[in-house]
Amino acid sequence: MAEIVLETQALTMRFGGVTAADNVNFKLRARELRCLIGPNGAGKSTFFKCVTGLQTPTEGQVFMRGHETTHWMPHQIASLGVGIKMQTPSVMDNLNVFENIWLAARRFYPSDEAGRKTTEMIERLALGSIARSNLGQLAHGERQRVELGLVAVADPWLVLLDEPAAGMSAEDVDRMTDIIRELNKTAAIVIVEHDMQFIRSIAEQVTVFHQGAVLMEDHVDRVMADPQVRNVYLGKKA
Amino acid sequence: MTLNRRKFLGATAAMTGAAMLPRAVLAADTIKLGSIVDTSGIFDAYGKPMDMALRLAVNEINGAGGLLGRKIEVMAYDTQSDMALYSQYAQQLTRQDKVDVVHGGILSASREAIRQTMRKTGTLYFYNVQYEGGVCDRNIFCNGLTPAQQAEVLVPWAMKEAGGKKVYTLAADYNYGQITARWIEKYVRDAGGEVLSTDFFPLDVADFGATIAKIQTAAPDLVIAPLVGGAHLSFFRQWAASGMKDKIPLASTTLGVGNEHKVLTPEEGNGIMVAYSYSQDLDTPANTAFKERWSAAYGDPSALHELAISTYYGVHTWAKGVEMAGSVERDAVVAALETGVSFDGPAGKYTVDPKTHHATVDVHLMKFKDQKMDVVETLSQRPPIDTQTVCDLEANPDDNTQYEIQI
C-alpha cells in the first residue's frame, strides 16, 4: 500500500447552528484519484475549504504526509507541494499566460528553471499561441486550463480541485481529463465535482457526502448502482 | 508668467483706484517689494487683509511720488497656507526677482521657514504679525505685538475688573500659546494672584464641554483664554451657551485678531476683555481717515484687523527708513531704522526698538460691546519687554536665534 498523503480525523465544521461538515474521516493514498460527490450543501465544498486552509475546522484534525495542517494558512499548505484550484477560475487577469504560470513555478524553482518549466507547461497545455495574451481576454475554458497549468507546473504530490469541469465545453472537458490523468501519474488528486459524465470518465474511487457526513466510499460503478446514493443524490437529479 | 503677473498687478492697481502706471515705468527702475502671505487656504482670513493693507500702503507712497523718486513695484505670491510654498517663493523673491525688501509670513513656522533665506541672501525682511516674541536677528524687523506687551497690562486690569485672584488659563497648544501662558502666569503672580490650572488645546479642538465642566469645578474668578482660530472660537460659543458668561469674566490676548468679535453675537461676546494696539473702532481722526482711504480702495473696511494694520505700518516704516538712508541698500536702511524711526498711523505711534528690532506701540485695553471693541484705557508706547530681556542687537549684531524667553 502506498503512503497516506491526506487524512482527516473527525473533521467537523459548524456555522452557527448548522453543521456543514460532520465528523469526516477521510484518507487518501499517494497517486490515488478520488472524486467527492454529493448534492448541493452536502458539505463537500466546506470539507475542501477546511483541507486547503481557507477555513479552520471547528473540531478534528487534518494531516498531510504526516504534518498536522489543521490550523495552517493556505500558503503554508501550498508550500508543502499541494496544488489547489478553486471553483471559479482564480487567475491574474492583467498578467499574461506565461507570467501566470511562471509565478507558480517560481515558488519552487529558481528564476531560470521556472522560465524553462513554464515554457514546457505552455507547450503541454497547447497554449503556445496565446502565451502572451492577458488572462482577462481569454475564454472560460482557456482560463481553466491555465489555472490547471499553474497548479501542475509546481510538480505537486497532492492536487485538490474544486469543480474543474464546471461550465466547460465537451472538447475542453476532454482536454482537461487528459491533463488530470497526466498529473495523476505523480500526484494524488481530490476532485469535487457535480458533472456525472466527467466523473464516470475519470474516477475510480468515489466518496459520497450527504448532510455534512460521508455516506459511502467505493468504486464509482458500485456507488452509481447503490440505491441509497441514487435516492439522496442521483434520484433528485435524474 | 511674468507678463501675466504684471497684467494682473496692473488690473489690481486700476481696481484699487490708484493711477495705472505705464508698463515701461514699471519695468524700468522700480523698487521691488516682495510679499508672501496666504491669500487662500485656511489662513486667508489673516492673509487677505494683510495683502490689501500692503498694497494700500504702497499705493499711498507711489501716489505721493514714490520713494527716492522711484515707484515701488509689488511682487506678491500666495502661499496657499502651504508651508513648502513659503520656502519656494522666498527663494523666488530673493534669487530671481531680486527684491529689495520682503514683507510677509503669518505663522511663526512660516517666518522661520523663510527667515534664514532672507538672511543668507541679504534681503531685508519685515514680519508684521503678533507672535510669541524672542526673534533676534538684525535682518528682520518684527512689528507685531508680543505676549508681554499685552499680558503686562491686560492681566492686572482683568483681575481688577473680575475682582478676584484666582485665574484659569486656556491656551492654544503651540509655541505662542505656551509662551503666552507663561507670561500670564508671571503677571498673575505679580498681581498677587494664583493660576489654578493651565490647559492647552491643539488648534483643531472644537469641543469644550468637558473643559467648561472642569473650570466650574475649579471655580476661578477669571478665565484668560489665548485661544486661536476657528475651532477655538467654539469655546466662547459653548461658554455662553452653558450660561457661564455672566458668572465668570473672560479675557483673551488673541480673540478679535481675526475679527472674531464680529462673529460672536453680543450675548456671547459682550464684556470679554482684550488688549491690542489696534481696533477698527478706535475713535481717532487718524483711524477715521485711514478707514476712509481703505473704503475708497476696497469698499467695506470690516475685514480690517490688527495684522493688516501692522503690515501697513511695516511698509511705511520701511519707506521711512529708505528715505532716511537715501538708498534701498539693506545695511543703510537697517542703520537708518535703528535710529528709532517711528510712524504715526491709524493705531497711533509705532517706534522701532533698536535693541530688538521689535516695535514699541500704544496698547488699548478694550471690552467687547455689541460686536465692537470699546476702548477703556490707552497705554502709550509699551516697549517689547519680553524680547528685550534676551535680545540686544546693539551688543550682538550677529545674533541669529529665536530665543525662548525664560521667565
Add this chain to the structure above:
Amino acid sequence: MDLSFVILVEMLYAVASLILIGAGLAVVFGMMKVINLAHGEFMMMGGYATITAVNLGVNVFVAMLVIAPLIVGLIGLVVERLVIRHLYGRLVDTMLATWGLSLFFIGMTTMIFGNTTTGISTPIPGFAVGGYQINGYNFFIIVVSVLLLIGILAVLKTTRAGLVARGAMQRADMAASLGYSPDRIYMATFFCGSALSGLAGAVLAPLVGLVPTSGGAYIAKAFITVIAGGPSLVAGLLSSAGFFGIVSQVFTFAISPVIGEVALLVAAVILLRLLPQGITGRFLKGRL
C-alpha cells in the same frame, strides 16, 4: 453628584454628536457601498445654509431642521447625477472622486462666503444643575439624534420605501429584479444621506465657529464611526458611536481633550484590528 451628572450629559452628548456626524455617511455607505469623503463638506454646507437662512430672517429651528437638509440634499442630488452615478461599484474611485469634490466645495464656499469664521449663537439657554451650569443645547442634540435613529428605524421597518431599501442593502440585484430601478434607489438614497449630513452640520453649527474647511474635522470621525460600526445601519452606528463617544469622553475628563481624541483614534485601530468587519460584522448580525 452634580459633577457626575454633568459628565453623564457630556458623554451622552459626545455619543449623540457622533451619531449625527456618522448618520449621513452610514446611510450612503450601508445602502450603496459608496464612501462619501465629501461628507464633511456636506455638513459644512449645511452649517452655511443655516447661517445664511437665519441672517435672512428665517426661524433658526426651521433653518436647521428643514432648510439646511433640503438644500444639502439637493446639492447631493446634483453630485449623484453628475459624478457618483458613473462610479457605482468602484469603491476606491468613488472615494477619490468625492475627495476631489470635498476640495471643490471648500474652494467654492471660500469664494462665496470668504474664509472668515462665521456662526450663529445657540438658540437654547444654559441652565444650572446644582453648582454647575450646563449647555442646554447639548440636550437638543441628544434629542435630535435619538429621534433620528428612531426615524431611520421606523422608515426602514414600516414603510414600503424602507423595505426596498433593506432589500437593496442585502442584495442590490435582488431589488432590481423586483422591478425597482437601482438607479432611482441610489438617487433617493444619496439624497437622504446628503440631507442627513446637512442636518448634522446645521444642528452642530451653533456650537462651533464655521469656516469652509470645517468639514475636515468631521470626516475622519464619521469615517471611523461608520466603518467600525460595520454593516448594520442603526445598530452599527449606535454601537460604535457609543463606544467611541464614551472612550473619548472618559479620557477627556481624566486627562485632556487631546488625549481624548487620540484615545478615540487608538481605540479605532485596536477595534478594527480585532473586528476587521466592524462591530456589527461580528455581533448583532442581521440587525438593522
Add this chain to the structure above:
Amino acid sequence: MTGSLSRDVILTILVSAILIWIMPLMIATYTLTVLVIYGMLGLSLGLIWGFGGILCFGQAAFFGLGAYTYAIAAINIGESTVPMILAVLVPAVFAALLGAMMFYGRLTDVYLGVITLVVTLILFKFMNSTAGPQYVIGKARMGGFNGIPGFQTLNVPGDPSAFIWGDAYFYVCAVALAIVFVLVSALLRSSFGRVAVGIRENETRIALMGYDVRARKTALFAVGAAIAGLAGALFANWGEIVTPNLFSLSQSAEIIIWCIVGGLGTRLGPILGAAGLAYLKFLLGQQSMIDNTLIMGLILVLFVLFLPRGIVPALASLWRISFGRRPLGRIHQVRRTRNRERLNG
C-alpha cells in the same frame, strides 16, 4: 530579463541626464528640487499602490516621519550622514510593524484605508501637541505646531561644515531620484516584484501557490515607506524646517491625487503627476482670481471620471494607436512602443 533591466538602467541614465541638464534652464533649481522630491514621494505610493495593490491613505505619515527623524537626529548628531540613514530606516521599521499588524490581521481595502488614515491622524495630532518644553528628544525640541527649524542640513559625508545646498543640492536630489527609480525598476523585475504584482491581481491565487502574502505585503509596504522617508529627509533639508503639516491629511490626499493623475501601475506616472501638479500649484500661487483648492478638486474629479487610468497610460495607448498603424517605419515604432511600455512597467 537581465537584458531589459540593463536597457532600463541605460535609458534611465540617459533620460535623467538630459532632464538634469535641460530642466534648470526652464525652472529655478530651488523649485525643481522640491518637484524632484515630490516625484520620489509619488513614486513611493505608486510602488505600493500601483504594483502591490495597497491603497495607503497615510503615505504622508512616512514622509513626515522621515523628515522628523532627520531633523531630530541632525540636531543631536550635528552631521547629516547618519540622520539620512535613520530617516530611511525609521519609517521602514514603523511601516513594517504597522503593515504586519494590518496584513496579518487580514485587513483589506477600506479597512486598510481607515487604519492608515487613523495612524496618520494620530501622528499629526501628537506632533501638533508637542509644543511644551517636556517634549524633547536628546537636544531637539519637538516644537508642536511650529515644528523644528534650524537643524544641520545635508553635508558632504564626514565633513559637517561642507554643506550641500543650492544647485548642488538639486543634483543630489535628482540623482537620488534616478537611483531610486532604477532600484524600483530592478525590484519590479525581480521575482519579488512580480509576485507583488500577482498579489495585486489575485491575492488568494498567490496564497494558494504557496507564497506568504502577508509577509510580502508587509515587506513591500516597508519599502514604500523607506522611499517616502528618504523623500521626507530630502524635503527637510530643502525646506530647512519640519512641521506637523507634513503628516496632514491634505498632504496624504495630494500624494493620492498625484498617483491618480499620473497613472497607476506605471513608474513614471506618479513621478510626473507629482512634479506636474506641484508645479501647477506653484504657478497658481502667482494668481488670485480662482481659489486654488477648487482647481485641485476639479482636477481630481475630472480625472476619476474621464481618465481614471491617468495620463501616462493614456498617452501610452494614444501613442500605440496613432503610431502603431503607420505602415512606414512600423517595426521601428513598435519596438519603441515596447520600450516605452517597459519603461512604464
